[in-house]
Amino acid sequence: MRSRLKSASVQQWIFLGVALLVMVQLSWWIRLQVRQSADLLAARIEVLKAGRAEAWQMDSRTVLPYYAAPETVLRRGEIVGQLPKLLPTLPERRKAIETAFPHVAVVESPRALDDPQMVDEAAFLTLRPEPIQELEASRLSTLWKAGLEGAFMAAAVLFGFVLIYRKLAQEMDLKLRQRNFIAAVTHELKTPIASLRVWMETLFQRALSDEQKVKIHTRMDQDLARLAELVSNLLEVARADAGSLEMNAFPLDVAPWLRAVCEGMDQRLGPGSLGMQLNLGQGLWVMADAKQLATVVENLLTNAFKYAHPPRTTTVTLGSSAEEVIIVVQDQGVGIPAKELPRLFQRFYRVGDEMTRQVPGTGIGLFLTREIVERHSGEIRVASRGPGLGSTFTLRLPRIPAPQPGEAPAPSLEGLPR
Ligand code: ADP
Numbered sequence: 001m002r003s004r005l006k007s008a009s010v011q012q013w014i015f016l017g018v019a020l021l022v023m024v025q026l027s028w029w030i031r032l033q034v035r036q037s038a039d040l041l042a043a044r045i046e047v048l049k050a051g052r053a054e055a056w057q058m059d060s061r062t063v064l065p066y067y068a069a070p071e072t073v074l075r076r077g078e079i080v081g082q083l084p085k086l087l088p089t090l091p092e093r094r095k096a097i098e099t100a101f102p103h104v105a106v107v108e109s110p111r112a113l114d115d116p117q118m119v120d121e122a123a124f125l126t127l128r129p130e131p132i133q134e135l136e137a138s139r140l141s142t143l144w145k146a147g148l149e150g151a152f153m154a155a156a157v158l159f160g161f162v163l164i165y166r167k168l169a170q171e172m173d174l175k176l177r178q179r180n181f182i183a184a185v186t187h188e189l190k191t192p193i194a195s196l197r198v199w200m201e202t203l204f205q206r207a208l209s210d211e212q213k214v215k216i217h218t219r220m221d222q223d224l225a226r227l228a229e230l231v232s233n234l235l236e237v238a239r240a241d242a243g244s245l246e247m248n249a250f251p252l253d254v255a256p257w258l259r260a261v262c263e264g265m266d267q268r269l270g271p272g273s274l275g276m277q278l279n280l281g282q283g284l285w286v287m288a289d290a291k292q293l294a295t296v297v298e299n300l301l302t303n304a305f306k307y308a309h310p311p312r313t314t315t316v317t318l319g320s321s322a323e324e325v326i327i328v329v330q331d332q333g334v335g336i337p338a339k340e341l342p343r344l345f346q347r348f349y350r351v352g353d354e355m356t357r358q359v360p361g362t363g364i365g366l367f368l369t370r371e372i373v374e375r376h377s378g379e380i381r382v383a384s385r386g387p388g389l390g391s392t393f394t395l396r397l398p399r400i401p402a403p404q405p406g407e408a409p410a411p412s413l414e415g416l417p418r
Contacts, residue, residue: 015165048131058100059118192226193227253402258316274314285403299366316328316330324378
């Protein structure tokens with residue numbers, strides 16, 4: 001148990017470590033993206049500003065020549081006059097600037113600290129807000145895209161890791177249950193054998209009254225039945241695994257068959273010890289392998305016996321719906337915690353841990369039970385109101401019409417309890 005806890009917590013630490021690593025990697029990557037996109041935005045704004053400076057230079061080149069000496073007009077070598085120089089007007093200059101540099105605007109007062117003033121004008125060159133807004137929007141969308149891609153990547157990695165982690169945990173759990181199972185089977189085989197040996201020695205070595213002999217015979221019979229049940233369950237599980245669980249299905253009249261199985265179990269477990277009440281509806285038929293189905297009911301009754309303290313009360317009810325035959329086995333025993341219910345039919349699964357388990361068992365009874373029920377196209381469910389409040393197993397099988405007279409099969413001896 002301790003080693004299981006240890007390996008489970010090692011797994012959890014590894015998982016946490018990897019999750020942390022992925023998160024650190026992701027946040028580092030996102031920070032890098034944010035920084036790179038901010039640098040890119042700054043560089044693009046610098047390019048726009050360079051364009052603004054170029055616009056200013058172009059405008060200055062247009063205007064400055066007009067400040068040179070006016071051009072003289074000569075006729076036959078004589079100066080006859082001077083050509084007046086006309087500066088281009090501000091609207092003409094604005095038009096020229098805005099045509100050559102669409103992202104630059106001519107404004108009356110500066111919008112940014114570094115907006116240059118136009119030569120000889122109370123006007124400034126500034127960057128239009130739209131291209132900057134566009135750049136910022138494109139940066140934002142790039143960041144979103146990168147963030148989403150990163151989140152998707154991280155989610156995919158974590159999801160894969162969770163799958164691997166769960167698979168590993170399941171495998172470890174199965175291994176542990178397998179180990180427990182082998183220990184339990186060994187114990188379950190040894191106990192009745194040891195008990196049989198003691199009874200044999202008692203029979204041979206002592207002079208006993210007839211009454212004592214009958215008592216010992218009964219005990220030996222119970223030990224043998226316990227051995228036979230275990231071996232039979234083991235064989236059936238092996239067959240189920242190999243896919244060779246044989247089905248000899250015939251129409252089965254459930255009520256008389258179920259009564260015989262229950263009464264047989266009552267005898268085996270000790271007459272009256274189950275405190276059994278039978279409520280059996282009549283005339284209900286299923287297509288079933290009577291022997292295999294008996295294994296199901298026997299397992300449920302054995303559990304009702306094992307997991308309840310005397311005086312026990314066990315109710316077996318046979319009912320039906322239009323399409324199903326329903327067998328309910330209810331006990332007032334130790335009950336089952338809600339969180340254990342979904343795993344109860346798993347192979348080798350036993351409630352609690354080795355330290356706290358009082359009742360011997362192997363954890364294959366309910367697994368085999370479900371295998372057999374599913375082979376009959378039925379289903380089995382368990383319910384419990386919780387520890388100490390008993391358990392209810394409900395078995396549903398497809399109902400068939402009663403065979404017509406003459407059609408009914410000969411009663412199968414195989415359905416009778418072992
Ligand atoms: P086993 O009884 O050999 O351990 P089963 O497969 O029959 O194996 O049952 C699996 C587990 O389900 C048992 O170990 C027990 O903890 C729980 N269980 C089964 N039937 C009952 C019941 N009627 N009441 C309480 N617990 C039960």
